[in-house]
Amino acid sequence: MEEKAGRGSIKPYVDRLTLGVTRILEASPGVTEVTFVEKEAAERHTIVSWEQKNGCVLPEDLKNFYLMMDGFHMTWSIKMDDNSMPLGSMTINSISKLNRLGAAPAYTLPSAPTLADLEDTD
Structure with missing residues (x-):
């Protein structure tokens, strides 16, 4: 996997951050040019x-992610x-592009799912 970064690499954490997708892609026949571009840590x-x-207050794990890197962009090709x-392509935007989910949207569809739909009702 090709990595591009401006500071110390987070290579040991990439597999966890991408839920193993990088490892799976690199092991897949025909997949080439897996690149991972991390952004400098947010302040x-x-x-x-x-x-x-x-x-609102962000969860601690998300804050820690942004303190480690301010998002990333991963791409891959096939031969x-x-x-x-x-x-x-897989991207996690920088915190400056993060939008609060649940903030009053300008327009929503009447049948659009909400956070309540994700809750387990069992």
């Missing part, structure tokens, strides 16, 4: 500012007839 004041602006073709 604590940026996280606090986001929480104040959005009126077809000796040519490499882009196939997939």
Whole structure:
């Protein structure tokens, strides 16, 4: 896997961050050019500012993620007839692009699922 980063790499954590997708892709026949681009860590004041602006507190594990890196972008390609073709992409946006789920949207569909739909009713 090719990595691009501006500081110390987080390679030991990539497998956990991507739920093993990187390992699976790298082991898959025909998959090529798996790249992982991490962004510089967010500063604590940026996280606090986001929480104040959005009126909510982020979970500690998410704060820790952003303190480790401010998002990432992973891509992969497949090899077809000796040519490499882009196939997939996985991105976690930086905290500056994070939107609060549940904030009043400008428009929603009447049947759009909500957070309550995700709760286990058993």
